[in-house]
Amino acid sequence: MKAFRLLRRSFEHGVHPAHHKDQTENLPIQRVPFGRHFIMPLGQHIGVPSRAVVAAGDAVERGQLIAEPGGFVSTALHSPVKGVVSKVGDFRGVDGRYAPAIAIEADPFATQEVDPDAAPDWRSLSLEAFIEAVQMAGIVGMGGAAFPSHVKLSVPDGIRIRHLLINGAECEPYLTTDHRLMVERPEALLEGAEILRQKLGAEETVIGIEANKPDAIETISRHLSPDQPVRIVKLKVKYPQGAEKMMIKSVFGTEVPAGRLPRDVEVNVNNVGTVVAIADYFLRGMPLIERVVTVAGPGVTYPANLIVPLGTSVRDVVGFCGGLKPGTREIIMGGPMMGRPIASLDVPVLKGCSGVLVFTEEQTARRKEYPCIRCGRCLEACPYFLNPSRLARLSKARMFDEMKDYNVFDCVECGCCTFACPSNIPIVQLIRTAKDDLNNRKEPDA
Amino acid sequence: MKKRDPDLLLFHAPLLRQGMTTPKAMRDVIIALLPATGASLWYFGLSAALLLGACIAGAVLAEWLFADRASRGESLRDATGILTGLLLGLTLPPGLPLWMAFLGGFAGIALGKVIWGGLGHNLFNPALVGRAFLLATFPIAMTTWVSVYPEGGFFDVYSSNLALPFMQPQVDGVSAATPLGLFKFQQEATPLGDLMVGRIGGSLGETSGLLLILGGIYLWLRRDLDWRIPVSILGTVVLFSAVLGLFDAERFPAPLFSVFSGGLLLGAIYMATDPVTSPVTPRGAWIFGIGTGVLVMLIRVFGGLPEGVMYAILLMNAATPLIDRYTQPRVFGHGVEKKP
Numbered sequence: 041m042k043a044f045r046l047l048r049r050s051f052e053h054g055v056h057p058a059h060h061k062d063q064t065e066n067l068p069i070q071r072v073p074f075g076r077h078f079i080m081p082l083g084q085h086i087g088v089p090s091r092a093v094v095a096a097g098d099a100v101e102r103g104q105l106i107a108e109p110g111g112f113v114s115t116a117l118h119s120p121v122k123g124v125v126s127k128v129g130d131f132r133g134v135d136g137r138y139a140p141a142i143a144i145e146a147d148p149f150a151t152q153e154v155d156p157d158a159a160p161d162w163r164s165l166s167l168e169a170f171i172e173a174v175q176m177a178g179i180v181g182m183g184g185a186a187f188p189s190h191v192k193l194s195v196p197d198g199i200r201i202r203h204l205l206i207n208g209a210e211c212e213p214y215l216t217t218d219h220r221l222m223v224e225r226p227e228a229l230l231e232g233a234e235i236l237r238q239k240l241g242a243e244e245t246v247i248g249i250e251a252n253k254p255d256a257i258e259t260i261s262r263h264l265s266p267d268q269p270v271r272i273v274k275l276k277v278k279y280p281q282g283a284e285k286m287m288i289k290s291v292f293g294t295e296v297p298a299g300r301l302p303r304d305v306e307v308n309v310n311n312v313g314t315v316v317a318i319a320d321y322f323l324r325g326m327p328l329i330e331r332v333v334t335v336a337g338p339g340v341t342y343p344a345n346l347i348v349p350l351g352t353s354v355r356d357v358v359g360f361c362g363g364l365k366p367g368t369r370e371i372i373m374g375g376p377m378m379g380r381p382i383a384s385l386d387v388p389v390l391k392g393c394s395g396v397l398v399f400t401e402e403q404t405a406r407r408k409e410y411p412c413i414r415c416g417r418c419l420e421a422c423p424y425f426l427n428p429s430r431l432a433r434l435s436k437a438r439m440f441d442e443m444k445d446y447n448v449f450d451c452v453e454c455g456c457c458t459f460a461c462p463s464n465i466p467i468v469q470l471i472r473t474a475k476d477d478l479n480n481r482k483e484p485d486a
Numbered sequence: 487m488k489k490r491d492p493d494l495l496l497f498h499a500p501l502l503r504q505g506m507t508t509p510k511a512m513r514d515v516i517i518a519l520l521p522a523t524g525a526s527l528w529y530f531g532l533s534a535a536l537l538l539g540a541c542i543a544g545a546v547l548a549e550w551l552f553a554d555r556a557s558r559g560e561s562l563r564d565a566t567g568i569l570t571g572l573l574l575g576l577t578l579p580p581g582l583p584l585w586m587a588f589l590g591g592f593a594g595i596a597l598g599k600v601i602w603g604g605l606g607h608n609l610f611n612p613a614l615v616g617r618a619f620l621l622a623t624f625p626i627a628m629t630t631w632v633s634v635y636p637e638g639g640f641f642d643v644y645s646s647n648l649a650l651p652f653m654q655p656q657v658d659g660v661s662a663a664t665p666l667g668l669f670k671f672q673q674e675a676t677p678l679g680d681l682m683v684g685r686i687g688g689s690l691g692e693t694s695g696l697l698l699i700l701g702g703i704y705l706w707l708r709r710d711l712d713w714r715i716p717v718s719i720l721g722t723v724v725l726f727s728a729v730l731g732l733f734d735a736e737r738f739p740a741p742l743f744s745v746f747s748g749g750l751l752l753g754a755i756y757m758a759t760d761p762v763t764s765p766v767t768p769r770g771a772w773i774f775g776i777g778t779g780v781l782v783m784l785i786r787v788f789g790g791l792p793e794g795v796m797y798a799i800l801l802m803n804a805a806t807p808l809i810d811r812y813t814q815p816r817v818f819g820h821g822v823e824k825k826p
Contacts, residue, residue, distance in 0.1 A: 057502045213502060285819065298819035370495040381496040403501045410508040410564065411606030415761040416712060417506075419768075424818040429766055430810075447817045455500035462506040469498055 050276035051286040053423045055456045057279055057377065059252060060213045063336045063343040069220050071347045072360050074146050078351035079131050080106065080117055081141040084390040085186040087113030092142055098125045103154040103327055106142055109175055115188045116178040117142070120329040120349035122150035134373055134380060134387045141388075144351065158325035162235050170239050174318070177327040178391070182313030183207060183218075183282060184374050186392030189314055193240065195303050202306040204242040205291060206233055206315055208249040208256065209275060209282035212375025215395045217332040218312040220345045222249070222256035225316055226263040232319030234268055240308055244269040248287050252277045279377060280454045284309040286423050298450055313394070328391060335361045339368040339398030348389045355385040357396055369404040372397040377455045410463035418457035418467060424450050428457035428467045435470035443474050451475070506709075512565040514710045518701030519572060519756065525697050526690040529634040530580040533644045534690050540584040541616075542571030544591025552600040566605050570594050573613035573756060576691025577749055577796070578620070581632040583649040586624055593619040610803045611763045614796050621796075631664055631687045664688045665747045666792040669739055681746035688748070695746040702755035711759050714771040715778075719754040720745055722779025730787065738787060750782060753795035763803045770806075770813040778802045 083089035090107035100106060100119040107117035123146040130138040160173055175190040195201055206229070210218040222229060233245045249257050251274050264270055273291050275281050285296045287309065294305045302309050310318075313331065320326045329350055336343040341362030348357055354371065358364060372379040373393050389396070418428035427446055434443045448471060457467040526534040549567035550558060571591045578587055594616025602608040621628045627646075636642040664687050665676035680686050682695050691698070705711035723744050730738035745751065758764060758778055765774045778798045785794025 055504070057500075057504075289818075295819050295822045297822050298817065300819070364492060368492045368494075370497060370501070372499060372501065375499070376502050377500040379499050381494070381498065383494055383496060385491055399501060404495050404497055407503065408560075411604065413508055413511075413606045413761050414764075414766045415508075415511065415710075416766045417709075419766060419815070425815040426817060427766070427814055446814070447820075450817050450819070459500045459502060460504055462504075462511055463508045464503070466498070468500070 049273060049290055050278055050281070051289040051423055053421060053425065053456070054278040054280060054286070055421045055459050056277070057213050057459060059277070060336075061216050061219070061252070063214070064216045064334050064345050065219055065253075067216075067220075067343070067345050069224055069332055069345045069347055072349070072352060072357060074121055074152055074349060075352050075356040076146050076148065077353065078120055078123070078144040078146060078349065079141050079353070079388040080120070080144065080351045081131065081133050081139055081388065081390065082107055082110075082117065083133075083139055084117075084350075084392065085115055085180045085188050087111065087115075087188055087191075089140065090114055090117045092128050092140070094125045094128065094142065096125050096127050099123075100125060100144060102150070102152050103158060103325070103329055105176070106144075113188055113191055115180055115190070116176045116327070118178055118327040118329050119144055120351045121146040122152055123147045132384065132387065134382055134390065136383045154324075154326045154329075156325040158327075159322045162239070162322040165239075167239060173322075177317075177321040179314060179317050179321065179328050180391050181311055182317060182331060182391070182394065183311035184212075184378065184392050184394050186390070189310065189318075192308060192310070193236075195240070195308075199303050200306055201240045201242045201303060201308045202244075203292070203308070204233065204237045204240060204245045205284075205287065205302075205307050205309045206245060206247040206312060207282055207284065207287055207309055208247055208253070208312045209287060210253070210312075211250060211277075211279045211281040211283075212377055212379075212395070213279075214336045214397050215334045215375050216336075216345055217334050217394050219253050219256055221312050221316050221332060222253065223259050226260045228316045228319040228323075229260065229312060230263055230265075230268065230270065231323060232315035232317070233270065235318055235322055236308070236310065236315065237269075242308065244271065246270075246291055247272045248275050248281075248291050249273070250275050250277045250281055279456065279459075280423060280452075283423065283452060283454060331389070331391065331393070333357065333389060333393055334395040335398075336395065337372075337397040338400045338402065339365045339371075341365055350391060351388045353386050353388055354382065354396055357389060358385065358398070364398055365400070367400045368398055369401060370399045372399065376403070377459065378453065407464040409465055412463055412465055415462060417460040417462060421456040421460035423454065423456060424452065426451055428471070431474070432457075432465055432467040432470045435474045440474045440477050443471075444478070448474055448478070509564040511708075511710045512569050514705060514708050515756065516565065516569055516572060518704045519576070519691070521697040521700055522576065522691050522694055522752070523572070525694040526576065526580075530632075530644075530690060531636045531640040531642060533580050533636065533647050536584055536643065536647060537578055537580065537582060537587050537690060538572060538575035540587040541575035541578070541591035542568055544588040544593075545571030545574070545595045545612075545616075546591075548592045548595035548600065552596065564605065566599075567595060570599070570612045570616070573691075574616040576752060577613065577617050577689050579628060579631050579688075580690055581630055581644040581646040582620075582624075582627055583651075584647055585649075585651045586620060586627060589623075590616040590620040606762055608762060609806070610800055611757050611760050614757060614800050614803075617796055618800060631667075633687055664792065665743075666786065669743070669747070670786070670792040673737075675740075675743060676747070678742055678746065681743065689752075692749040692752050695751050698751040698755055702751075705755075705759075711755070712761070712764070712771050714768060715759045715764055715775045716754040718772050718775025719758055719779045719782070720750070722776045723750060723783055726779065726783040730783075744783070744786070748786070748793045749795040753782075753799055754778070757795075758799050758802070763806060765806050765809045765813065767810055767813040767815055769815070770809040773809050773813065774802050774806065777805065
């Protein structure tokens with residue numbers, strides 16, 4: 041049974057959404073022209089918001105530090121353009137709330153270059169200095185969660201990382217940013233991987249790629265050098281193959297114990313975009329000030345893969361793609377399974393924004409909800425082997441405490457249950473409601 | 487002129503869905519039952535159509551009557567009332583008075599579904615509740631069987647079908663025992679070939695084993711059916727019969743006879759698998775199926791009745807919440823060691 045599972049190279053359960061990647065998977069990455077107005081929210085990663093170190097009226101260079109980490113689980117921010125800080129204050133963020141941000145007016149005549157020697161020489165850095173450099177480069181997980189990368193790299197004493205796993209699954213439908221990076225920048229990917237592998241002292245690098253990207257697998261294979269211990273693992277096309285614990289299960293056959301991290305099974309997982317960002321900083325001096333974004337979906341006139349300077353408004357990005365088609369109903373930042381809807385075109389592209397997806401009537405039609413008939417499709421979809429049917433029922437009855445007996449906190453909100461539900465029950469939202477309620481209740485005693 | 491932005495919706499991810507919906511799943515079950523329904527028309531003529539119609543009418547009327555006004559149309563459209571009526575009809579003897587069938591359909595929905603809170607909340611299979619109601623209320627009519635092929639061809643309706651309410655129904659001239667009854671009370675086995683194609687006395691839908699299996703395969707291919715339940719029920723019955731056969735092959739039913747006689751296939755494929763009333767966990771499904779199979783054999787072989795599928799499923803329905811509670815799957819990452 042175990043051998044059989046390894047042959048299939050996959051975790052168990054999960055779902056098979058149509059991947060819809062044909063819109064952009066063969067389009068080369070293009071650069072979006074620099075706009076005029078940039079907004080850099082201070083809290084665009086998971087953790088403590090950054091602290092601004094510039095004030096209104098300050099001139100900033102492209103790549104200059106504009107905010108420093110607000111704590112350990114926090115990263116630096118850099119100016120995406122040469123220009124002038126116009127305001128440090130509250131701006132409406134992606135989630136619709138006002139939050140502190142730095143607004144920058146771009147200098148329209150600047151060449152917008154970065155100093156290629158800005159980064160320290162990574163070979164001579166100690167591990168602690170390297171981790172701090174990653175933090176000061178503002179690098180976060182680029183797959184969507186935007187978890188500060190240096191935190192992941194900080195391994196406590198006594199734990200060894202043996203495998204560096206690079207996540208090229210990109211299991212979310214529509215998104216093709218990691219795919220294009222693997223096809224177009226395999227050298228940068230392998231460079232970044234080697235930097236991380238040497239610094240972590242890992243024995244090997246494993247690149248996990250879903251089988252629907254044969255060109256990426258082929259291109260990277262061609263660039264492999266014999267003295268670099270890298271192997272590519274072809275993974276079954278299945279959502280959520282790119283969830284790091286699922287990918288570890290797929291590649292190594294190991295389950296990360298609940299409540300533990302990949303490092304507890306001697307693995308460090310990084311997304312393709314993150315690894316390229318590491319290479320871009322340490323070899324080319326560019327901190328995290330731009331990222332690749334897939335603009336796709338049925339409501340986009342010209343779908344594209346774009347390099348977007350952070351802080352660029354969605355309006356500018358969509359405008360570059362020929363604007364929205366009539367009938368646009370909803371815009372999602374990120375993927376269609378776990379992304380977030382945005383309420384306005386004036387929100388900025390952030391570090392964790394892998395896609396701007398524009399949907400029309402078909403995907404947003406109000407689906408009638410039927411009673412749960414306990415068909416069990418959600419149980420067969422849940423990669424964590426939870427009982428979403430039961431959880432949803434308990435949540436509807438507001439029996440949140442009972443949900444803890446059904447391991448509600450093991451849920452990663454991947455949305456498989458909701459995708460699979462024939463009764464159109466918003467299971468993942470019900471679970472999220474319960475988790476929020478339980479978490480908020482906990483705080484006063486803590 | 488400034489172009490106005492579209493009014494953006496904020497529906498939460500996931501925006502994508504697989505295509506299946508609950509009403510579609512219900513319709514699939516009805517489609518799967520069509521071949522067996524056709525066979526019942528072939529063997530019992532117009533009577534079968536009238537009986538099925540009466541059951542469905544009763545079920546749909548109850549559905550309509552007890553739905554609140556706002557969701558009235560919906561509860562009819564999701565086809566569950568029709569499905570319950572059809573399933574109930576297929577378990578009835580062909581000579582049953584129509585008014586009883588109508589009442590059974592009504593009771594099945596009213597007592598089996600509505601009082602529990604409607605679709606998805608009932609503990610017992612509504613069609614079987616309807617049948618249990620009829621068996622308790624009209625024990626003689628429910629155990630009087632007629633032979634296949636009415637004398638006068640398709641349009642010849644069994645006279646007992648048309649009995650008026652609360653009148654003693656006329657027992658038809660040609661009555662026939664079911665294979666299970668023959669075996670239990672007269673130790674007389676029915677040829678297996680007749681059992682498979684259904685040229686036997688019995689309920690409307692329990693006559694053609696092969697067509698029932700065909701529908702089951704369709705449901706399995708459409709992923710509407712938890713294959714574990716029919717497989718474990720039938721497997722248990724086969725095993726149980728085989729073990730009994732080791733003691734006394736004459737006195738106890740042979741494995742294949744057990745499978746193809748009575749309502750076992752109808753029950754195992756279409757009723758025990760009702761998702762609402764069967765366990766939702768994979769391990770629970772095995773326990774449920776094995777339990778049902780054992781109960782069926784215990785009732786058939788050692789009990790007073792020739793057939794036990796209905797009571798076996800209803801009893802296991804009652805155990806379902808408990809089974810579910812104790813068979814939750816192991817959550818990913820639980821119970822694994824820290825080191826690989």
